[in-house]
Amino acid sequence: MKNSVILLLVIVLGISASAQQTPDFKKMRYDDVFYLEPDSTRNTYNKIKYIPLGQDSAYYASVGGDIRYQYIVTKNNKWGDESDTADGYLLSRYLFHTDIHLDRFRVFAQFQSSLANSLPDPSPVDENTADIHQVFADVNLLGKQKTKLTVRVGRQEMLYGSQRLIGVREGPNSRLAFDGAKVFLNKDNFKSDVFYTHPVANVPGAFNDKFNENAKLWGSYNVFNDVPFIQNVDLYYLGLWKRNSDFDGTEGRELRHSIGTRIWKNKGSWNYDFEAVFQFGKHAGTSLRAYTLSSNSSYTFQDVKLQPTLGLKTELISGDKHADDNRIQTFNPLYPRGAYFGLVALIGPSNLYDIHPSLDLALTKNLNFGIDYDMFWRWSINDGLYAPNMQLLYSGQGTNKSFIGTQLGSNIEYDPNPYLSFVLEGSWFDAGAFLKEAGTGKDYLYAAFTAQLKF
Template sequence: MKNFAFILILLASKICLAQNVPFKQLRYDEDYRYLTTDTSDSWYKRLKFAPVSKNKESFFSFGGEVRYQYFHFNNQDWGAAPEKNDGFILTRYLGHIDFHAGNHFRTFVQLQSSLANGEAESPSPVDQNLLDVHQAFVDLSDDNLTLRLGRQELSYGSQRLVSVREAPNNRQSFDAAKFMFAKGHSKFDLFFSYYVTARPDIFDDRINSGTRFWGAYSTFTNIPFLRNIDLYYLVVRKKTAVFEAGKGLEMRHSVGSRIWASTTLWQYDLEGVYQFGNFNNDRISAWTMSANISYTLKSSGLEPKIGVKTEAISGDRQMRDGRLNTFNPLFPKGAYFGLAALIGPSNLLDAHPYVELNISKNLVFTEDCDLFWRMSKNDGLYAVNGKLIYSGNPSQSRYIGWQLGSTLEYSPNKHLYLRQELTWFNAGDFIRASGPGKDILMTGSTITYKF
């Protein structure tokens, strides 16, 4: 009840929030120096922009987030998981302090607390992490170049490979050194990092020395014909990687490109990745191609957006042939195919038509249908975190099943976001041959408040 009262207080306080705050998914990308010339004297302005020098070039900024989620599953994990009749609740708190000393020095610190209540099994660290330092870095900047050192979130492109993992309860971070260069329509990042392993207790998150991640990512916008393009090279070294083909040391290189644009009518996002390297004594050769194309009917009252997504993601073609063809999605967003997060992007072929309807300015309804097949009959089915769910051996069927999702999203202002989702997964031949094979029904409710 205390938590519920707290969220009510926050909701009531929105009346006082006069600023149209441009909140971003990466909170460190927010810049409140525009308030330098604001002559108002509200408590909220002082929270977002608190100068500590006469010229106002040195200042503090404070912010945070409270998120509540309720989930209820029928036949979770296709009937393999214990049933929880009354569902479970996930809660996430984020709070940050951002300090700028002129244009050359900046430090950003963010704490995260993620709580899980009512799960049938002990919650994983992705669901429950009582309190920890999620980010703590310094920026040293000069003109177009910035050096960022410390614990930080990494997010690139459409977040297919490198994501903040927004949908799960506990966002992910890296201990990294990153050079960032930006000029005109070009941006270039070069980084080296260690993955930060989430642990369930207080201030116990640690560097995972067994998982190193480095690479380069560049973005070019306003290019003739192509509009926007990303080019990247990413490397992951994992001391212990697990696939259907076995367990061992993985050294994987990913080379990819993404072409994307969003106009008034058309939106498209096309991406291709090839992976090579070594896994144990095997040679890695894996790939993926994805497309997300949509068209908005502006002439209609609801302005429907009609689109289709599709992905082809390689799986291991044959066991013990000296090659590993299973694609590694690296550090993807947790809800890759909806909040139910049932399937991960490895050894997969999917077709995903959808439609979005703007019921009002702040209310959006989405209906989508996702059909799944295994790319290779000799490889298994993987979860979003890369864990093998079912081996490829029980069935020679490629057909995994299809998923129907309905989502209603309401954003009355910049601070408040509500989402209701209903997902039904119809188990296909492979699922039924590999386990209990029951259909899944998931309902999920989310309320998020940012300040």
């Protein structure tokens, strides 16, 4: 760990000394564009961000990466029903990419290595020794500046909206990618994607993440910006097929359609994000109807010391009302971000409702503090509690308790420059009546230190 941190510091000092521009690293690194500025070849760092491949400026290559170390200590895993790692464990993730542009043609490739030291029996999401995380080709069919129609084929990350349904899984050690094709249109204040994919199945070992024949994801996602009064609107349809899924005792093939809308604003003092999704389809031969309503709003007091931001989230997510009525109301969040509620990925967004206030403070220009408190209840007492990947944690059968518990989280983040960040965080989950009846029901404790470098 010590040598790894020293390596991070050496690399970032070298980058900071040579880079003149302030980079804007995106959540999906293939969206990075800062290296296209005219002076991008004046120093060592920017030379690797913009490598000319000829006289034409539209022919170039770029390289970059992301290195992250996380040291994690937990107590009472799965609220006391799983063993703990006494001295904690270290997660490390390495991402390196190459981006080649040949006018209207583009190839992007990214390598990923996720390692778990001192973690007994790690899952493929925790440890995936080495693999090609992304490799895809783009063709810009129009070649215009303001209107772009692009076809993308290959293994690729996807992220839509606030990652409630489709995200890159940044929190866990291995990020998520999809095999498939996508056509996307960007024109003024309108963006539209149409895609057909298979989520990549992570497999332990090296270079063996295979094409997943057991699941399919397809759909269309449309974004309208600068809409009068409401600012921004998303409209989307998502289709999911899985060969086998289990909803608290009901197991079988799943075909699920999701229709949703999102109204949002992320600039200024007052921000908001409201989303509604309705799902229908079939599961194991039975009718499927599910839904979710979500609200996330915040206000920043920009003229007050520490610029406090007060936030309030609340979600209502349906669960199955009756186990034997040939209907399923369990909501499936598809492929959401890992840590859906707060800092820790304990509970998935299905069969629950919650109230989640938060406070963020800007202690200095580069130092931020946050604290949040989340209260959880089961929406239906006849359905269980699910993990973020929709694995059943506890069955809801045999107990009528609805209160799951409360989660208190806090973090402090220091960003000395655009390339490097340090985060110290902790959470305490106070087990409620349902967890005490369904399992051991001990309080869960979590602490982590994260160091991350992007270049």
